[in-house]
Amino acid sequence: MASEIIPFNRPYLTGKEQAYTEEALRSRHLAGDGSFTRRCHQWLEARTGCAKALLTHSCTSALDLAAILLDLKDGDEVIMPSFTFVSTANAFVLRGATPVFVDIREDTLNLDERQIEAAITSRTRAIAPVHYAGVACEMNPIVAIARRHNLRIVEDAAQGIMADYRGSPLGAIGDLGSFSFHETKNIMSGEGGCLLVKDPALALRAEIIREKGTDRSRFFRGEVDKYTWQDVGSSFLPSEPTAAFLWAQFEQAEDITRERLAIWDRYHAMLATLEQRGLLRRPIVPGHCRHNGHLYYVLLPPEIDRGMVLGKLREAEINAVFHYVPLHSSPAGMRFGRSHGDLTLTTALSERLVRLPFWIGLQETQQQRICDTLGAILGR
Numbered sequence: 001m002a003s004e005i006i007p008f009n010r011p012y013l014t015g016k017e018q019a020y021t022e023e024a025l026r027s028r029h030l031a032g033d034g035s036f037t038r039r040c041h042q043w044l045e046a047r048t049g050c051a052k053a054l055l056t057h058s059c060t061s062a063l064d065l066a067a068i069l070l071d072l073k074d075g076d077e078v079i080m081p082s083f084t085f086v087s088t089a090n091a092f093v094l095r096g097a098t099p100v101f102v103d104i105r106e107d108t109l110n111l112d113e114r115q116i117e118a119a120i121t122s123r124t125r126a127i128a129p130v131h132y133a134g135v136a137c138e139m140n141p142i143v144a145i146a147r148r149h150n151l152r153i154v155e156d157a158a159q160g161i162m163a164d165y166r167g168s169p170l171g172a173i174g175d176l177g178s179f180s181f182h183e184t185k186n187i188m189s190g191e192g193g194c195l196l197v198k199d200p201a202l203a204l205r206a207e208i209i210r211e212k213g214t215d216r217s218r219f220f221r222g223e224v225d226k227y228t229w230q231d232v233g234s235s236f237l238p239s240e241p242t243a244a245f246l247w248a249q250f251e252q253a254e255d256i257t258r259e260r261l262a263i264w265d266r267y268h269a270m271l272a273t274l275e276q277r278g279l280l281r282r283p284i285v286p287g288h289c290r291h292n293g294h295l296y297y298v299l300l301p302p303e304i305d306r307g308m309v310l311g312k313l314r315e316a317e318i319n320a321v322f323h324y325v326p327l328h329s330s331p332a333g334m335r336f337g338r339s340h341g342d343l344t345l346t347t348a349l350s351e352r353l354v355r356l357p358f359w360i361g362l363q364e365t366q367q368q369r370i371c372d373t374l375g376a377i378l379g380r
């Protein structure tokens, strides 16, 4: 039998990437902030309603930029989940700040907003909610807490493009937000990301920090007659060919999201009976959160050995994977951060989580095989 491994991810190309990249090459504008970058910025600003969108090399660098912008320093604290990617924490650690890990909700696996207030100290400066799987955190209570305690909100919306919370686009609810355009994300340019600046008071300085601490962007807009060193900064802007590639994906963002949601809905329907039989738990999406089909995971029963399940899926040529090792239990976690409470759900749920293959082009028959195999492994 021909080997037919079902990969976990397969980057989707719209077909226009090559033409737009060539157009960028022909224009001989290869550095950043050319016409494709401008188009991408306008698209992001129009979609999210934020004051300014700025392409970056990655979501990681967008978060780095955000931490510089907020002037975080030694001893400051930032509240975040432990169940997240390392970049959420690193951005603040690089400024000398301390991540304070708060437990997650049982339903969405997102930062538990009911536990934030108890974690606030006189040193707390910001909250960094992470919208896991493109499903929103409970942003209304989080925004209310931030207002009450005069804290900034930096949304790690790496997985959140095209998703919303009570009609508000993820990444543009807090003061600052970030998307990732890494090849594992819904909309991608290989590596890539952006910073979303909701607060207009931060927009100009964000531009300056992104351009090595200079007012080069204002110079090109004709607002100043030379550009000079204005502030701290670094190089965060991607080249035009990358922006051109990304533009091809932005043009198809609605279709990409629709296709991903169809795949997500198929998994959800196929796995309903396994859930009814108590063999797994499916993702929970609150009615007021519109997600984007970023990923599909299941939670195994606590007594099931996840390594065994992943191994048997691999034997059946299905590449399913686990997700985050919680930051607080990682080697660097307690060196740089601290936990608020014992993070019971973070530990318990992260160990039970399995992500199923998910990419545009995944066939219904393949999904059926994945679900049948999973049922056979769990149902014995």
Ligand SMILES: *Cc1c(COP(=O)(O)O)cnc(C)c1O
Pocket (backbone or CB within 6 Å): 057, 058, 059, 060, 061, 084, 085, 087, 088, 130, 156, 158, 159, 179, 180, 181, 182, 191, 192, 193
């Ligand atoms: C993917 C991801 C990142 C990192 O994105 P890059 O663009 O690869 O830097 C950060 N946070 C979360 C939650 C992610 O899923």
